[in-house]
Amino acid sequence: MRIGLLTEGGYPYAVGESGLWCDRLVRGLAPHEFDLYALSRDARQEAGGRLPLPPNVRSVHTAPLWTAGDAGRTRGQGRGLGYGRGQERGHGYAHGRGYGRRERRLFEEAFRDLAEGVCADDALRPGAVQEIPERFAAGLYGLADLARAHGGLTAALRSETAVRVLESACRAPGARRSVAAATVPDQLAFTEQLERALRPLSLDWYGEEEGPDGAGGLGLADLCHAASAGAAALPGLLAKRFFGTPLLVTEYGVQLRAHYLAAAGAPLATPVRALLAAFHGRLAGEVYRQAALLTPGNAHARRWQERCGADRARLRTVHPGMDAERFAEVGENEESGDPATLSWIGRVEPAKDLVALLHAFAEVRRQQPDARLRIIAAPVREPGAAAYLAHCRGLAEQLFPDEAAGAHAVGENPVSFEELGGPEAPTLEEAYAAGAVVVSSSVVEGFPVGLVEAMFCARATVSTDVGAVVEVIGGTGLVVPPRNPKALADACLALLRDPGRRHRLGAAARARALELFTVEQNLAAFRGIYLELLSRSPVRRRTTSGVPFAHPAESHVPGSWADQPVTAAACQGDPDV
Template sequence: MRIALLTEGGYPYARGEGGAWCDRLVRGLPHHDFDVYALSRSPRTEAGGQVAPPEQVRRVLTERLWGDPPPDDAGDRSRAARRARDAAFRWHYGEFTAALAGGRDAAPAEERAERFAAGLYGLAEAAAEHGGLPRLLTGHDALLTLETACRAPGVRPLLGDITVSELLTATALLERQLRPLSLPWYGPEHLGSADVCHAVSGGPAMLPGLLAKRFCGTPLMVTEYTVRLREALLAHRAAAFTPAVRALLGTYHRLLAGEGYRTAALVTPGSTHVRRWQERCGAPRERMRTVHPGIDATRFARAGEAAEAEAAAPAAHADPTVAWVGRAEPAKDLIALLHAFHAIREEEPQARLRVFHLRSATEAAAAYLEHCRTLAAQLFPDEAAHAHAVGESPVSFEEIGSPGAPELADAYAAGDVVVLSSSSEGFPLSLVEAMLCGRPTVSTDVGAVREVIGGTGLVVAPRNPKALAEATLALLRGPERAARLGAAARERALALFTVTTCVDAFRESYLDVVAHHPVPREPLWSAAGAPRPFTSPAESWSPTRLAPSLLTGEHPR
């Protein structure tokens, strides 16, 4: 089987779990061929480099969603051809922008979705016919068309008062989102040769799959472990876009998500939390299957086995330790954790908090981590003066890979209780890792936490330091209960969240999609004379002409 992986900011770029799970998937299916079509979000995405793909990855094609738009190849066409291209662009972009600016009361949701799809596919067809549209999407016609749509009767007042600077910002951002429309990926030598397109995230990664379905009939699968729509809305707010710009971009992402979910042959959310978002955006339940991400359990086997040995004879430690592991950023709410630990110290003066963090990837993350250090010094002023070595302060900040935690599993094993204090979360990978290490956990009720933890840990409301402190104290003071929860958590993680379970689920999903959505492609045999069972299923071809009676259902007597 030939599978086209469509990624955005993940595989094959060597950064984070978003690329790692794809690498595990590809390596777990050595009998299939993979082509990777990767969209890069930013220079930082590319700066991390690319992982070395296994031999079943035949090729990797990349394109940027940042920087100046690439040149098109329509410059040497005749004036009449350029006029035809410009006219087609204005018409289709008018439908597209009218769907974005339509307003909640201006048109029914179904009509807006239809206009969005008509404009989107029309732009793609114009790009294929006229050599791409990247410059047109940022030109005067695009700006004027968007302004006309925003000032049309019946739109929201928010858009009716849009300024020129806001129009320029929205136009530039939409061009980057629509850049995949002009890529040379749609044809029998690229996406048209695949048996299935697998978009491993929502958003722009779905666009090539939608066009492959439109132009070549290639079925589309969509997998999301975090809700790409939600990520986009949060990113727009963090970027401090004006309300008008956020309204246009937010509507674009909502309409794109709905079109992708409705078109896909199969949608595989990573959790019930993601599934609920997808259903609200139009994903049909009969074409959905939850597939949990697969974590490499071998990395945590030693820590998990050690936890099992400790569970045989649990005992309260002289210095009960709370551990936090992850990337320090505002959504992880380390501020609430520090205040909770201040309450824990009042009840357990010997307790310690060890914050194990990854290296800060951005200046904003580094600033947040420094803010947390400052807060810890303020909450524990008498003890912070001796914070030059681990163990001399009740709170320590340690980078993973340092002597205190040479490996990630060592960070989890260092805590009697592992805490997840997030105020916002998608799929909590750090929680699964703690479970694989056999550690008892206290988590906030965000994202897919409740689904992941089941009944094997304590869950409290987010942004509530008092509740976080009480639940953590309950486990620190009850080592027998903590040991039972840790053992149950490890068993649950090994049953639900391993690489083998994930790969097996996707193997079955690929076969199911190909069986029910065969690509109408010829020939049945390759140029070398080898059969191609998946690119043209045997059921679609018969070596002899069927008798008329078999076609009509009539049987001779």
């Protein structure tokens, strides 16, 4: 079958876990063909180049969300043949010149529905709980229909008309109190952000014809698979609306939560943050309602989806698949690692709460003087990471003044700050092999990739109870409350003093990780899901893949036969039942 894989800020450009799981999916499901539709977040991402793509990737289409003005253009790239498809259809039109009177009226009506859906407070209008999301959806699809028929929305969304409609929605009875105080500058700031978020509505990705280089539109896809419920899923919503293409949404990190956190730290006025939060909440809710199936990566993401209106019957947890083979040698060597060493491995950022870890280790050191702590950090890339790392180094010198490395050092420093890839920890596997216990002190966490890697390495772990940690650990490690150095220290001491318990927990952790978190289990789950969803959607075109049985026989049956229960009455007279 042919899959339209939809990403935002990830594959095929990102090299972290957000890109690797998509790469493993595409390579692992080689009998299927993939068209990649990528929304890029910044110029640096595209300049860094793409990951090498396997031959079952037919085409790559990229659209930037970071450019200013009307520069949001679509590029399609075939199998190494250079850019194929053209620019965004209708880009750069001027409102009032590109739109006639009828189009301006249609825009105003659609944008009013969307703006009132964003501004309305469900708590103030309890009788319209269903009506408000439906109005938002009507506005969203009205804008999409307008863009498809008459061109891009850039100028219209930044026009005086849009600001006037938004101002009216903010002042309307039943509007959120947090947006009622929005000023004209606030409304301008929000419409600028909104225009970027809605650029997928104006792209030229929604065709049904295949070009000579293999590139084609989403109308050719048998299934759309979105890697998040944010802007990446918008093309999937439109493919469902225009062509009836089923939409599958996978979230290993909750995109809505990421938007909330980003808005909280952005230099925006309170009404702008409230408007952005409301928009992304409504968008996520519409994606969850329209998706044929949602595959959260953990219970933490699943709870977010349920709170945003997702139907439990269409939720199926699929844990991320990770490469276990690279950690096999370390995991099978139970005697590796210094029995007095704690290891922390990851990205340096405030959410990891290294400050609490250092205070906890001070208590560990008082009770077990031979204990050591190795902080092995990934190379610094994020803004502010270097300053936070410097702060942690300074704190370590304060907590261990007589032992800190420097002019007055009297012994080996009990805390070492190392960089992954450096001489002390040249590979990730060697970083995990160095210590007996792996510690995670995070205060915010989604799916804890580092803990799964430690489990593959048969390491006992001490971690804080955040995100999906308890679900991942499942009783094979010690879990303590976040921001509690005393509890963290007690748990670390318990494992450092009990080698037998460490080995038992490590072995159990490795067995659990191999059962639940491998690439193989992830691919098996999606292989079955793809066939299941396709079997519910009758074939709309003749397959061009040349692969026999690319479409299961059930897919030729009209209607969602797979959702119909088999009753005793239906089976009467059937000799095979």
